[in-house]
Amino acid sequence: MNILLRGGTVVSGVNAKKQDVLISGSKIVKVGKFINDKDAKVVDVSGKLIFPGFIDAHTHFDLEVSDTVTADDFESGTKAAVCGGTTTIIDFATQNKGESLSQALNNWHLKAFAKSSCDYAFHMAVSDFNDNIKEELPAMFEQGVSSFKAYMTYDAMMLSDEELFSLLYSLKEQGGILGVHCENHGIIKSLTQKHKNDGTLSVGNHPKVRPSAVEAEAISRLLSIAMVVDVPVVIVHLSSKDGLEMVEHYREKGCKVYVETCPQYLLLDDSRYELSGLEGAKYVCSPPLRKKEDSKALWKAIKLGQVQTVATDHCSFTLEQKSVGLEDFSKMPNGLPSVETRGILLYTYGVCKKRISIEQMCKVLCENPAKLYGMYPKKGVIKAGSDADIVVLDPKADGFITKNTHHSKAGYTPYEGVRTKGKVVTVYLRGKKVVENGELVIENKGKYVKRDKNILDLI
Numbered sequence: 149m150n151i152l153l154r155g156g157t158v159v160s161g162v163n164a165k166k167q168d169v170l171i172s173g174s175k176i177v178k179v180g181k182f183i184n185d186k187d188a189k190v191v192d193v194s195g196k197l198i199f200p201g202f203i204d205a206h207t208h209f210d211l212e213v214s215d216t217v218t219a220d221d222f223e224s225g226t227k228a229a230v231c232g233g234t235t236t237i238i239d240f241a242t243q244n245k246g247e248s249l250s251q252a253l254n255n256w257h258l259k260a261f262a263k264s265s266c267d268y269a270f271h272m273a274v275s276d277f278n279d280n281i282k283e284e285l286p287a288m289f290e291q292g293v294s295s296f297k298a299y300m301t302y303d304a305m306m307l308s309d310e311e312l313f314s315l316l317y318s319l320k321e322q323g324g325i326l327g328v329h330c331e332n333h334g335i336i337k338s339l340t341q342k343h344k345n346d347g348t349l350s351v352g353n354h355p356k357v358r359p360s361a362v363e364a365e366a367i368s369r370l371l372s373i374a375m376v377v378d379v380p381v382v383i384v385h386l387s388s389k390d391g392l393e394m395v396e397h398y399r400e401k402g403c404k405v406y407v408e409t410c411p412q413y414l415l416l417d418d419s420r421y422e423l424s425g426l427e428g429a430k431y432v433c434s435p436p437l438r439k440k441e442d443s444k445a446l447w448k449a450i451k452l453g454q455v456q457t458v459a460t461d462h463c464s465f466t467l468e469q470k471s472v473g474l475e476d477f478s479k480m481p482n483g484l485p486s487v488e489t490r491g492i493l494l495y496t497y498g499v500c501k502k503r504i505s506i507e508q509m510c511k512v513l514c515e516n517p518a519k520l521y522g523m524y525p526k527k528g529v530i531k532a533g534s535d536a537d538i539v540v541l542d543p544k545a546d547g548f549i550t551k552n553t554h555h556s557k558a559g560y561t562p563y564e565g566v567r568t569k570g571k572v573v574t575v576y577l578r579g580k581k582v583v584e585n586g587e588l589v590i591e592n593k594g595k596y597v598k599r600d601k602n603i604l605d606l607i
Contacts, residue, residue: 150177150185151579155194156540158530161511169198171536174578178532193540197506197570200514200530201235201537201577202491205271205521206384206408206459209239210259214481216472219464219557223263223592225487228555229462230266231588232488233572235537236527236597238517240297241270245304249274249284253291257596264594266577267537269521271327273297275305277315285322292598294522296326297384300366301333301434313373320379323601325520327382327408330366330391331358331435340478351428352421354477355436360388363435367391371398371405380404380604382520385461387413387435389445396454406520406607408457409446411493412437412484416562429470430562433461434482447503450512456607457520458494458512462487464558485558489549495541496569519606522599536579545571555588 151171158167158179168183169176209225211218220228222239229237241256243249249272260268272293274281288294296319298312299305307315312328319326339357343349367383374381375398386392386409395405412433417440420431431437449455463483473480491513498504518528525534549563575583582590 150188152183152185152188152190153193153198153538154190155192156196156198158198159506159510160529161507161515164197164506169530169538171576171579174536176530176532176534176536179530195542195544196573197541197543198530199233199510199539199541200528201539201575202233202513203236203238203517203523203528204229204234204459204462204487204490205238205457205517206410206461207237207239207487208461208463208483211242211463214479216465216469216481218483219466219469220462220485221263222260222268224555224557225462226265226268226594227588227591228488230575230577231555231572231583231586233491233539233541233575234266234487235575235577236267236269236523237487238269238271238521240273241293242273242305243275245276247276249281249288253288253293260596263592265582265588265591266594267597268594269523269597269599271295271297273305274307274315275299277307277311282314282318285318285324289322289324292596294324294599294601296324297328298326299329300370301329301331301336306333309369309373312370313377316374316377316379316381320377325380325382325602327384328370329384330363330370332362332365335362335365349476349478351432351474351477351480354432355418355421358434358436360390360438360442363388364390364394367394371403374405375401375403380406382406382408384408385410385413385435386446386455387442388438389442392445392449392454404604407455408459409455410459410461411486411490412562414443414446415493415497417443425474426467426471429467429474429480430560431484432470432473432477432480432482433463433484447498450498450508451504456512456516458490459517460486460490464556466557466559484562485556485560486562488554488556489561489563491539491572492568492570493563500569516607519603522602523597524603524606527597536576538576539572540574541570542573543570545573547571
């Protein structure tokens with residue numbers, strides 16, 4: 149039976165208009181005013197906002213890191229995601245040193261298959277690049293992996309400048325795009341050793357070994373390499389005003405660079421590290437939380453179109469897992485749980501606070517990630533022919549965030565008690581109602597999304 153969503157306001161990156169949406173099977177078949185279909189089930193969504201399903205292009209589920217495994221696997225992580233309105237996630241199939249890309253991709257398929265409650269895709273995180281790996285790149289594109297990840301820090305995953313150059317050059321030949329974690333490894337390592345020598349290893353010192361200059365320097369180095377290769381790149385989880393200014397400097401020189409930031413850098417600041425014990429540990433992530441002035445600069449950058457996407461970098465650990473680093477922050481697994489709260493936080497503190505428009509919210513959560521990562525117009529937009537991934541948001545339903553209603557296995561949320569405006573009440577995944585009245589009603593129906601190459605000209 150067809151489904152007719154009647155009376156809502158359909159949001160795009162261009163406008164928000166009162167329109168009806170007709171769904172047939174897994175697809176949207178018509179969008180417009182006063183649609184009639186005598187055979188359709190009519191759902192009254194008057195007064196509601198109708199978004200395309202949100203896309204979170206930066207999650208880490210079932211990831212082995214820091215001698216442990218993230219609290220959320222694809223089962224719990226995607227349940228949290230879809231309850232928050234995210235209908236597609238892009239996780240990182242991570243290649244271990246000495247491993248082939250095919251092995252890494254197969255490992256992540258096994259982690260996700262039949263467990264996901266939203267659709268999913270993979271970036272390929274490259275930890276070891278050589279001629280043999282280069283030969284595997286065409287096979288990745290054939291299997292729907294058109295975006296890649298590189299790290300400029302972390303011993304187990306970082307690439308050298310030479311490897312970065314070679315990978316970028318190879319991706320230019322293939323037409324893929326690279327997202328990069330930008331931090332200067334040498335400075336972090338030296339500052340960490342200094343704190344060990346001084347015996348100052350409490351959580352409050354975590355941000356001191358990763359100052360914003362560490363991010364800005366790595367961005368400068370990456371973009372210098374990208375300009376030599378003449379290829380676009382993505383800066384993931386940008387956290388600082390210094391980093392943003394470096395991006396703009398290179399854009400003025402003609403570098404094509406896309407930027408992602410995260411809710412934690414928009415809404416939280418480094419005063420959280422002053423909290424005692426495990427309270428401060430909740431916020432240990434990399435890059436670390438910054439100053440309020442950094443958050444202000446990032447909000448402005450979204451408004452000006454300088455930041456293209458807002459993802460979560462959801463990388464969750466229980467407080468028990470984080471406790472191993474209480475006496476030595478360098479041993480603490482880094483990351484925050486936030487995949488369930490991103491949409492409503494951006495609506496509450498972005499749209500309702502008039503920091504950004506509702507159209508800009510749609511761009512950074514839906515349209516831009518779909519275009520950047522080869523899923524548009526299948527995903528990211530409400531139009532005829534697109535997947536019927538739809539979020540119905542009630543702008544009048546105020547609430548608050550609490551771990552007690554969340555689906556992450558982390559056991560906490562960094563936004564506990566935060567008041568919110570609006571609520572995700574209904575979510576459709578490829579035409580199936582999977583969330584109703586904010587509750588998950590169908591689970592484990594997510595499918596793998598084979599992606600095309602990006603559509604950068606449309607961003």
